[in-house]
Amino acid sequence: MAAAKPDPIPDFLETSRKGVADADLRRKLENSTGRHLEHVAHMRAEFPGYDGERDVARRIKEDAIGRLDELLIELKQKLEANGCTVFVAADAAEARDYIIKIARKASARHVVKGKSMTTEEIDLNPALQAAGMEVVETDLGEYIVQLRRERPSHIITPAIHLSKEDIGQLFADQLGIAYTAEPEALTAAARERLRSIFLGADLGVTGVNFAIAETGTLVLIENEGNGRLTSTLPETFIAVMGIEKVIPKLADLSHFLEILARTGTGQKLTTYTNFISGPRREGELDGPRAMHVVILDNGRSAMLADPVMREALYCLRCGACLNVCPVYRRIGGHAYNSPYPGPIGSIVSPNLFGSAAAKLPFASTLCGACRDICPVKIDIPRILLHLRWKETQAQPPTKWPADARRTRAGVRRFARMARHPRTLRLLSRIGGWMLRPFARDRYLRRMPGPFKNWTRWGRDFPAPGARRRKPRGEG
Amino acid sequence: MSAFHKIIATVKSAIERSPRTAPPAHPASPGVIVPVTHDARRAELISQFARELEAVGGAFLGIFSPDEVRARTVALARDIGAHTAAIGAGVTLDTAAVARALEQAGIAVIRPGASGDAERASYRERLAGCDLGIVEANAGIAATGTLAVIGTSASPNSLTLLPPANLIIVNADRMRADLAAAVSAIGAETFTTKRVALITGPSRTADIEKMIVLGVHGPRKLYALAIWPNEV
Numbered sequence: 222m223a224a225a226k227p228d229p230i231p232d233f234l235e236t237s238r239k240g241v242a243d244a245d246l247r248r249k250l251e252n253s254t255g256r257h258l259e260h261v262a263h264m265r266a267e268f269p270g271y272d273g274e275r276d277v278a279r280r281i282k283e284d285a286i287g288r289l290d291e292l293l294i295e296l297k298q299k300l301e302a303n304g305c306t307v308f309v310a311a312d313a314a315e316a317r318d319y320i321i322k323i324a325r326k327a328s329a330r331h332v333v334k335g336k337s338m339t340t341e342e343i344d345l346n347p348a349l350q351a352a353g354m355e356v357v358e359t360d361l362g363e364y365i366v367q368l369r370r371e372r373p374s375h376i377i378t379p380a381i382h383l384s385k386e387d388i389g390q391l392f393a394d395q396l397g398i399a400y401t402a403e404p405e406a407l408t409a410a411a412r413e414r415l416r417s418i419f420l421g422a423d424l425g426v427t428g429v430n431f432a433i434a435e436t437g438t439l440v441l442i443e444n445e446g447n448g449r450l451t452s453t454l455p456e457t458f459i460a461v462m463g464i465e466k467v468i469p470k471l472a473d474l475s476h477f478l479e480i481l482a483r484t485g486t487g488q489k490l491t492t493y494t495n496f497i498s499g500p501r502r503e504g505e506l507d508g509p510r511a512m513h514v515v516i517l518d519n520g521r522s523a524m525l526a527d528p529v530m531r532e533a534l535y536c537l538r539c540g541a542c543l544n545v546c547p548v549y550r551r552i553g554g555h556a557y558n559s560p561y562p563g564p565i566g567s568i569v570s571p572n573l574f575g576s577a578a579a580k581l582p583f584a585s586t587l588c589g590a591c592r593d594i595c596p597v598k599i600d601i602p603r604i605l606l607h608l609r610w611k612e613t614q615a616q617p618p619t620k621w622p623a624d625a626r627r628t629r630a631g632v633r634r635f636a637r638m639a640r641h642p643r644t645l646r647l648l649s650r651i652g653g654w655m656l657r658p659f660a661r662d663r664y665l666r667r668m669p670g671p672f673k674n675w676t677r678w679g680r681d682f683p684a685p686g687a688r689r690r691k692p693r694g695e696g
Numbered sequence: 697m698s699a700f701h702k703i704i705a706t707v708k709s710a711i712e713r714s715p716r717t718a719p720p721a722h723p724a725s726p727g728v729i730v731p732v733t734h735d736a737r738r739a740e741l742i743s744q745f746a747r748e749l750e751a752v753g754g755a756f757l758g759i760f761s762p763d764e765v766r767a768r769t770v771a772l773a774r775d776i777g778a779h780t781a782a783i784g785a786g787v788t789l790d791t792a793a794v795a796r797a798l799e800q801a802g803i804a805v806i807r808p809g810a811s812g813d814a815e816r817a818s819y820r821e822r823l824a825g826c827d828l829g830i831v832e833a834n835a836g837i838a839a840t841g842t843l844a845v846i847g848t849s850a851s852p853n854s855l856t857l858l859p860p861a862n863l864i865i866v867n868a869d870r871m872r873a874d875l876a877a878a879v880s881a882i883g884a885e886t887f888t889t890k891r892v893a894l895i896t897g898p899s900r901t902a903d904i905e906k907m908i909v910l911g912v913h914g915p916r917k918l919y920a921l922a923i924w925p926n927e928v
Contacts, residue, residue: 249905311702361901361912365903379903404907433887436887438887445914449913449914454854471879478875488896489748492897493914495893496891498887502849505849506849508853518706518707523710525711
């Protein structure tokens with residue numbers, strides 16, 4: 222990622238516009254997200270306990286986040302008793318520095334990574350590469366976007382914006398295999414390449430789904446097996462987690478696992494649920510010699526302090542709100558310019574990345590589909606409104622009296638005209654004709670003169686004379 | 697004040713505790729797997745397990761007595777054309793006898809046990825090159841078709857990770873109805889001291905256009921069979 226970010230406001234408008242204009246992208250997104258939503262609907266229908274488990278899971282999170290300080294102390298003690306080294310990082314830079322220090326101490330040259338949004342958040346890969354290490358993402362989707370030098374565009378399905386043909390072309394160019402668009406063949410090619418990298422890796426880095434305070438156990442869930450390999454084969458293993466991942470008891474876990482895969486991927490359980498409590502013990506063949514756990518704050522305690530924001534910390538990162546969001550489905554993940562896109566990204570990014578993401582809460586229609594699908598029932602629309610309010614408060618106040626005067630005068634003028642229908646029709650025809658040169662794709666993107674306030678924040682206005690079309694997609 | 701305590705203090709002040717509600721009570725984990733002894737219940741759980749396992753792309757070979765397991769394992773190894781097999785120590789089954797049966801059938805057997813650094817690397821290479829990994833699970837979960845495999849020095853985790861095909865054996869006694877029951881049966885102590893993997897079907901991905909492909913990093917084929925205990 223570039224060090225200096227361009228002005229984020231036009232940036233988001235520009236990138237989202239690019240997303241909207243890309244019919245090909247929309248087809249791919251609708252294809253994949255549609256398939257996911259079908260699976261989820263099926264899973265919810267066949268598991269009568271689903272809604273009950275959601276409530277239980279939410280209550281456990283409320284309890285855990287409400288006494289996070291105690292649980293973090295307990296978790297740290299238990300992990301250390303199990304032989305781990307624990308480092309608590311206040312921000313991204315501290316976390317990166319620590320990981321690089323450990324990597325250097327282990328003389329690591331080849332780093333393998335399991336899928337981890339938290340390491341995306343702290344921009345770990347460029348830092349490791351700058352320190353002279355080779356870093357390979359091993360989740361198939363992450364591997365694909367890494368080969369393309371892109372960010373993941375979805376938190377569960379990183380390459381959701383690519384078709385199998387795109388990936389076939391990429392592999393043909395970068396891996397030197399014959400072009401094929403067969404997912405089976407592409408997967409086999411990646412497996413072969415990554416297997417040899419795994420066997421030669423000396424440092425593994427993954428994220429964490431749950432950290433159980435009671436036992437000092439990290440839980441990693443996945444389908445591919447790359448997380449297991451990353452935490453099993455290299456001599457040094459580092460797990461990176463946000464402070465909010467801790468849950469109190471082992472017995473709490475099943476309530477989350479019963480809903481997480483059902484919502485995230487439309488499975489009852491993911492293929493692998495890995496429990497890792499420490500490095501390998503005397504006489505064991507598998508597992509790292511040294512295991513480190515990095516627990517990251519990076520703005521989370523500020524979210525905790527805000528009573529409306531707090532429930533965003535319940536998020537399990539299942540990704541379902543992305544798939545169901547009408548905005549995400551139109552613009553794709555890259556438009557958000559954040560490792561966390563979609564509805565959940567729009568509420569956590571402003572807290573994690575500050576002003577660069579301050580406009581994301583406006584990237585929503587507030588339709589509420591995200592709240593309905595959320596496995597822990599996070600009221601995302603409410604938080605979006607809260608963040609919009611906060612952002613608006615930060616802006617210079619609107620000059621109401623002048624604006625109100627202008628509005629009133631405009632309305633009065635309109636009322637006078639409306640009394641003469643024939644004049645009104647004539648004037649609106651003339652007005653439409655004058656505005657026509659400004660139209661693009663049947664919309665006015667930027668209106669002149671007193672109308673410019675309408676389009677200033679990216680609100681398009683239907684061009685005069687253009688028939689309104691029913692939007693495609695949801696009927 | 698250390699950095700850790702500083703962050704804890706930040707978190708503590710952010711929480712602004714409301715009057716404490718007691719955390720939900722949990723039954724204590726027994727940590728001992730109490731056998732399911734009722735035959736009809738056992739059969740019911742296994743048939744559900746088999747159905748769920750097949751739904752996620754695994755293959756259920758059937759229910760066998762401890763003596764029949766040897767012959768069935770050899771037959772499977774032959775069916776898939778295995779030349780080498782790796783086998784971990786059993787939980788309830790004498791896997792040494794299975795290993796001998798495989799060797800008698802002309803299949804080379806890799807046994808874990810070495811733990812030096814050089815041996816570790818060569819063991820992994822051999823494991824990655826073998827055709828079939830065989831382990832016994834500590835428990836099964838009927839509702840999801842899941843096998844709980846515990847890594848030990850005599851049955852390491854990589855056995856269910858590196859070979860292209862796996863046979864996982866589970867004792868019918870150890871079949872549990874759902875995840876919560878299985879986690880509780882395995883117990884907190886084991887989770888603290890051992891690496892546990894819950895395995896639900898073969899390794900898979902849906903990263904290319906959400907289409908399911910099996911065998912991305914882990915095994916492509918997963919076979920399971922159940923042992924019917926208390927043979928009379």
